[in-house]
Amino acid sequence: MSSNYDVIVIGAGPAGYVGAIRCAQLGLRVGVIDEFVRKDGEPSLGGTCLNVGCIPSKALLDSSDEYLKAEHELASHGIKVGSVELDVPQMIKRKDKVVQDLTGGIKQLFKANKIEWLQGHGKLLADRKVEFTPHKGKAQTLDAEHVILATGSTPIDIGAAPVDQEQVLNSDGALELTEVPKRMGVIGAGVIGLEMGSVWNRLGSKVVLLEAQDTFLAAVDSQIAKEARKQFEAQGMEIRLGCRVKDSRKGKTVSIHYEDTDGKQNLQVDKLVVSVGRRPHTDNLTHDDVDLLTDERGYVHVNDYCETNIPGVYAVGDVVRGPMLAHKGSEEGMMVAERIVGQPGEVNYETIPWVIYTDPEIAWVGKTEASLKSAGTPYRTGTFGFAATGRARAMDKPVGMVKIMAHAETDRILGVHIVGPQASELIGEAVLAMEYAASAEDLARTIHAHPTLSEAVHEAALAVDGRAIHKAN
Ligand code: FAD
Numbered sequence: 001m002s003s004n005y006d007v008i009v010i011g012a013g014p015a016g017y018v019g020a021i022r023c024a025q026l027g028l029r030v031g032v033i034d035e036f037v038r039k040d041g042e043p044s045l046g047g048t049c050l051n052v053g054c055i056p057s058k059a060l061l062d063s064s065d066e067y068l069k070a071e072h073e074l075a076s077h078g079i080k081v082g083s084v085e086l087d088v089p090q091m092i093k094r095k096d097k098v099v100q101d102l103t104g105g106i107k108q109l110f111k112a113n114k115i116e117w118l119q120g121h122g123k124l125l126a127d128r129k130v131e132f133t134p135h136k137g138k139a140q141t142l143d144a145e146h147v148i149l150a151t152g153s154t155p156i157d158i159g160a161a162p163v164d165q166e167q168v169l170n171s172d173g174a175l176e177l178t179e180v181p182k183r184m185g186v187i188g189a190g191v192i193g194l195e196m197g198s199v200w201n202r203l204g205s206k207v208v209l210l211e212a213q214d215t216f217l218a219a220v221d222s223q224i225a226k227e228a229r230k231q232f233e234a235q236g237m238e239i240r241l242g243c244r245v246k247d248s249r250k251g252k253t254v255s256i257h258y259e260d261t262d263g264k265q266n267l268q269v270d271k272l273v274v275s276v277g278r279r280p281h282t283d284n285l286t287h288d289d290v291d292l293l294t295d296e297r298g299y300v301h302v303n304d305y306c307e308t309n310i311p312g313v314y315a316v317g318d319v320v321r322g323p324m325l326a327h328k329g330s331e332e333g334m335m336v337a338e339r340i341v342g343q344p345g346e347v348n349y350e351t352i353p354w355v356i357y358t359d360p361e362i363a364w365v366g367k368t369e370a371s372l373k374s375a376g377t378p379y380r381t382g383t384f385g386f387a388a389t390g391r392a393r394a395m396d397k398p399v400g401m402v403k404i405m406a407h408a409e410t411d412r413i414l415g416v417h418i419v420g421p422q423a424s425e426l427i428g429e430a431v432l433a434m435e436y437a438a439s440a441e442d443l444a445r446t447i448h449a450h451p452t453l454s455e456a457v458h459e460a461a462l463a464v465d466g467r468a469i470h471k472a473n
């Protein structure tokens with residue numbers, strides 16, 4: 001191990017490991033310190049996203065979707081599969097294998113790029129020195145020209161429901177259940193709560209989500225959120241809004257006390273998932289004599305280029321402002337690497353796509369209708385339902401819509417919102433269009449293959465000008 005680096009990255013999640021690889025591509029000598037240890041005791045690269053976040057949640061969403069298909073959907077295609085049996089431990093094993101393959105892939109990429117993986121804790125000292133404490137062994141001081149902090153985030157705990165990972169779980173625990181609980185409560189109907197709730201609802205749990213806000217998915221365009229809620233409730237998930245959880249008691253079951261507009265309420269469940277958001281992870285990150293500026297919510301303070309208040313020290317990903325999304329962190333990591341070598345890297349924060357991987361999926365980029373209204377921006381809207389596309393019908397997924405908003409005078413696309421099949425893939429076209437400052441007319445004049453789901457995007461763009469073909473405008 002060397003003690004001198006051009007760049008030391010603390011944290012090997014999608015922000016840190018991507019930044020590290022880009023630094024190495026640009027000829028810099030890079031060391032990455034990461035302290036993550038998985039359940040079998042092995043250190044593992046990839047941070048929250050690969051180990052306990054994006055990837056394992058999608059693996060279980062995909063498995064539970066296959067189960068649902070086998071149980072309820074294949075018969076209508078003329079495929080009889082007999083009685084369907086669920087093997088949850090195998091589902092978890094497959095999820096673990098997906099994670100191991102991907103995290104192993106990053107290890108190979110580090111090798112190929114000659115990046116040193118330092119397994120243990122990193123702490124920022126003065127003068128761009130870093131204290132590295134290996135999992136086994138003594139602390140040592142490393143020197144770097146540049147330090148990138150990419151320490152990510154951890155789940156927020158609430159006093160009313162302390163997590164024990166037995167009966168009261170956070171997302172880590174919700175990804176490890178080996179039996180389907182009869183009844184599951186979820187505190188927080190946000191992205192993670194809805195994804196975890198969907199997995200266990202599909203596998204047979206009676207899922208009730210308790211959300212503090214009065215509005216369902218307040219950050220999502222309200223028309224899209226309304227349609228999504230209808231679908232989730234049709235699937236059996238119960239969504240209760242305006243709930244203030246006061247207390248939870250553990251016995252044979254978990255008894256949750258909460259208040260809503262009707263007064264005091266109680267809910268009995270077998271497992272309770274707490275998914276009320278995540279907080280930036282800065283525990284034991286800086287030495288006492290390092291004056292790293294954080295904001296009032298604990299995020300490391302950075303400018304548009306992810307520079308902290310300390311020259312040569314950068315911060316990227318969930319530990320800084322902006323959406324807590326893997327791809328946002330990765331872009332920041334690449335930007336910082338490029339700026340370190342004097343290239344003009346930047347991140348366009350206006351075109352970061354969001355996705356919720358439920359069924360139907362929800363995806364969006366840009367402004368919501370409510371934000372355009374409150375800003376007084378003149379706009380035109382085009383919507384198109386998947387039910388009118390041949391492909392969604394052939395797939396038996398005629399649910400949801402595409403909604404496009406464009407500036408009323410310039411026609412520039414301001415926001416694209418999708419709820420429906422494969423929204424996560426369809427949003428890519430919208431992001432590209434907005435990145436290139438496209439007009440709705442540009443999308444309307446772009447040829448879309450038939451029959452595809454993307455025809456709904458095409459028709460929504462035509463609908464902005466009142467000329468969708470397969471719809472009465
Ligand atoms: P992290 O991935 O959190 O990585 C930080 C790493 O730094 C960790 O390995 C940590 O152990 C290490 N570390 C922290 N402090 C130190 C230290 N002092 N010394 C050494 N190491 C340290 N995002 C999406 O875009 N799409 C999704 O589908 C999605 N699904 C999600 C599902 C779940 C259940 C969860 C929990 C999150 C999901 N996210 C998703 C969010 C995504 O995981 C995060 O936005 C992303 O992981 C942030 O990346 P990061 O590199 O900033 O930090």
Ligand code: AMP
Nearest residue numbers: 188189190191192210211212275276277
């Ligand atoms: P996300 O950040 O998308 O995972 O969403 C977290 C959700 O949890 C948001 O919808 C919050 O409104 C909700 N939330 C936060 N605190 C509480 C709480 N104490 N009780 C219920 N819901 C909460």
